[in-house]
Amino acid sequence: MSGGYKQQPGGGGNITRKDGKRVAGKQSFPPPGSGGSRPQMAERDLQFIPEMVGGREKQPAGAHVHDRIRTGTTVGKSMKLVDSNAKVTGQAWYGDDVRLPNECVAKILRSPHHYAKVISIDTSKVEALPGVLAVATGQDSTTSFGVLPVTKDEHAMAVDKVRHVGDLVACVAAVDEATALHALSLFEVEYEELEPVFDPKKGLEDADEPIHWRGKYHLAKTNVQKRVFQEFGDRSLIDKPSASNHNKWTMKGVHHGFTEPHAVVAHWDPNGRLQLYTPSQVPHYTHRALSTVLAVPMHQINVIRTFVGGGFGGKSDPFPHEMCAALLSRKCGRPVRITFDREEVYMINRGRHPSHIEVKMSADKEARITGFDIDALIDGGGFASFGHVTSYYNGVLATAPYELGSFHYTGARVWTNKPASGAMRGHGAVNTRCAVEVGLDQMAEDLSIDPIDLRLANLLPPHSRTISGFRITSNGMREALERVREGSDWDNKFRQLPLGKGIGIGCGFFISGSGLPIHWDPNKFPHATVHIQVDMDGGVTVHSGAADIGQGSTTAIAQVVAEVLALPIEMIHVRSHESDTSPVDLGSYSSRVTFMNANAAIRAAIEIRDKLLNAAWEMIGYHPDLLVLNDRRIYYKHDPSIGVSYLKALHKAQEDKGALISSGAYRSPPMGGIHKGAAAGLAPAYSFSAYVAETDVDIETGKIKCTNVWAAHDCGRALNPLAVKGQIIGSCHMGLGQVISEEMVYGRTGHLQNANLLEYKIPSVHEMPNVVPIIVESCDPEGPFGAKEAGEGPLLPILPAVVNSVYDAIGIRINDLPLTPDTVYFAIEKKMKAQSVDDPLELESPRLIHSAMQQVVVERAAQHKVRDVARQRSDDTSAYVNGVLFGFDPNIPLEDQVEGWRSATEPLPDQLAELGFAGKAWLKKEQRELEGDN
């Protein structure tokens, strides 16, 4: 068969336009490998095939279980995202781009009060307005919902109370926007105002009317939504420290600032099924919530995820406006669209929690970290959202990458009468991480040692266990630190730059996929499922529920399938928009998608691969073990001329059954401790990062400008280095916003003062430093081809790196974020007063003369480096748990060998008096206990 097998894609790829643009409908495919004696395929790309299986790709971190299915097709190669053409040509359809025939527009009536009872709503005038098609209030659905099954405290609209300015009261659908807006002014609502709470510290006190009521689990009459206590390790180690510090931080709330405002279209189709279009990160959660709120079985709802114009955690709750659109559409029988104004986006919020964080830490005479004491009081706003998890993350995600003598955490999340806080990139870990890393910098200063060396001498090794029981697998922390140190020329700059110029270090640690699937037992149902279907044309359709929110999850899935089947990525079509056609997936949060979905996709692809190889075996007589897949051709490994085209093999495999179908799933291995809250922060892998930031401080105005960042992130294996670099640079930008200018400002009346993009100050291109992304590849044994997350972890280190660089520049530590010019200026002024200096230009910047301890940490770091390399490459497979650094035996439970080794989730009575702000929540009793007392 000359000229190629007929059903190969493309048409020769030789049709070109004179202007160099692509001819519509003509993909520029290379000539297809036709099989038989004309193998016109591309050569195997040995640079991208691991050396363990005969390629030339170096594997410093050792072999990987997926090595044998590598084909050198896509993994490790920088490529544009598969949906980028749609985006750059303006053809991607975002939430507000959906237009259905006969569609109408809905608007939401929002509360003008911070906190009030809704006494009555008179809708008669609204209904009488010509052009109004449907009206709904809280009474149309009184069923509560929420993103977490344990804290369902939201309703489509206020049922009894409004809990913040902007809370939903009613909604109206009309023939056009102007009519809907006019209709809003005709609602007559009677409120009875209640005393609002804005200060989270007040939220710890008993109130006349708590914002929510949890029945017998309610904590006295406070507004505490969740309290956490965790204590691990040997508390006696913190006695007699050689250095210690105690810092109180105030971090303002920040918002995701995604480009696309929320938008939804709901439509009950002629069969009475709900079709809901929404730019959601978690279509499955929305699916569940819709079913509950509308009292309709899930199979009668199809959630269609549109393109998502940025999410960052802000589109990962099921939202009340989605319920409103569905309710209105059901009433009026027409598709209903709701698109938010930017102000409404801030009213629904779900941004990072405003936080009061206290961190105490201490080191012993060998500069080992003997204790972290963390207290985090976080302001949840009006609803729970993800707050239950955030309450844990603020503590537990500080238990690595360092080996600790002891760990103590008290956390509390309180409801206040503000828009609800929720999950945002780096969920729960960001603020505490900043406080911890700045504390370490200060401790290094007090010990007169280099802060990078302090860190290098206290790292947990690969394949170890943290003090709270998290299972660390691959760990590139050490390499990340070493590479930013070298890249930034740290040793020639730190504490040596002139006044006003500074350099600082910060590290990060983050989960790569939450280990708990929230809605089900991970042992009974997988985290992620992917289906693959290959029909006669040879194109591969991949069905996944993973929500691409711009991070490139669709591309990652397409890449791994292309890699396993050795097909050009253009032949892989990922279908992930509809719940009707997608397997259940939990969504894009906790940096789980690449790890879990790509693993599931690999499994499904292996099944297809096996079928193809078996077909080829039948056709050419060589066992699959002796066959090579490469660019649409399968051939005998020792003689490439003996082979068969992909399409021929495929058709052979289809002879009996038609299209090839396979399904793959990912389940995390059993792991973690058994204490209360042990599942929070548990993940099948963790990412590590280290950043060095260089900052200029204008000493007269207090304005800071971060000029350079060296950003090393351990993502296990960069499936697509271009996408990883994009995530690192994007994370730098987002984190920088929180550290220099972004804050949700609540004024003296409790109103959000800057609900717009002019006054909510996201850094512009002028504020962006030059970022040098450095990819560290520790090759995770369970990650897809070794990959771990790269979407959230890279945000963490930029905050402390900048704060520490400001100290290096002017010798001032500021514990309030953001570091706005006025904050920095008044800190400078205070220092001038303290030093009796008139001109800030006469201030001195800090200098470092190493103490004897420097040698101790340098030597220990060198020993640990040898240890870590051996453990990473599995040359050393001995057990390692947090505590070995302090001389404990990892093979005996620590409780059995250390007197006083604690693993507690409730405070002892004698601890109550010493607890921090959030810890005060433990002074209160739950209603069920109070009832018992009576």
Added chain:
Amino acid sequence: MLMPPFTLHHPSNVEQACEIAKQLIEDGQQFDWVAGGTDLIPNYKWHINTKPHVISLAKIEGTNVISATEIGCMARLSDLTIANGAHPLIAEAASKVASSLIRKNATMGGNLCLDTRCFWYNQGEDWRRSIDWCHKADCGSGADCRVIPNQNTLCVATYQGDLAPNLMVLEAVVHIVGPSGQRQVPIAEFYQLDGKKKNVLEAGEFLLKVTFPEQSQQRTGCYQKLRVRDTWDFPEAGVAASWIAGDEKSLLIASTALESIPKMHDEQVSEALTDGWNGADSVKSLSVAIQKSIKPVNNTTLTPRYRRKMVRVLAKRAIEGFLQ
């Protein structure tokens, strides 16, 4: 966000514009002038003091002139930033306004007549309703000022234009036209308290152009702007200074974004120069005097305490900007 409906008028010459204004006044209709629209349109979208009629100056011939002695009201800021005859100080100041995209639309006239700003005022309608409105846009409620409560006679919204102080130190003259004819006022007298009144324009009048005296060409100057981000943001404080090289007595300083109107600092300058020019010491005492003369209030992004302190630094840097 839906634009409230209004009738847009497009006069093609000054006479027509005045005629339309006159007619609307006679009919008892309220209206606004619009030039580039980058200030008015966002306010309209927020339903702030919207009017049923808007008269556009865009098609009036000859209003986009830019020369050393004259700048028309419709001259675009982006055109002012490039070398085309305007004084370098104006080019510098124009280049610091908002962002490059906005400067493509924004105009000289619009920037000078910028509405005063306040975070109790520049908000959506629902938000303002939620605080029971404010004095500047009271929607018929007679609401109190939210910045300084218990006084509902004065609006303290802040004027945050960048060009005005620079025109002040170049001694520009504002040409005003309206149904009752043309008049001219020095720019230092153009602005008038309070934050609602803003300037001397009477009903039906608009700012046609500004002209510059010949000697303004001999002036060198510098404009210092305080803002959180180096684009988009309005000034949190701004100081412009100029002089004719070598002649201390010619020194002029003006500030903006600190009160409801931009301000000349002639008094502080002449006081500082009483004993003649004394280099760095004069710069210091002058910048301290200017700091003392202004009273910002809490209605912009940064705190008034900080903005006041920064005036000293900005003044110092502005003067040093051309002394060096």
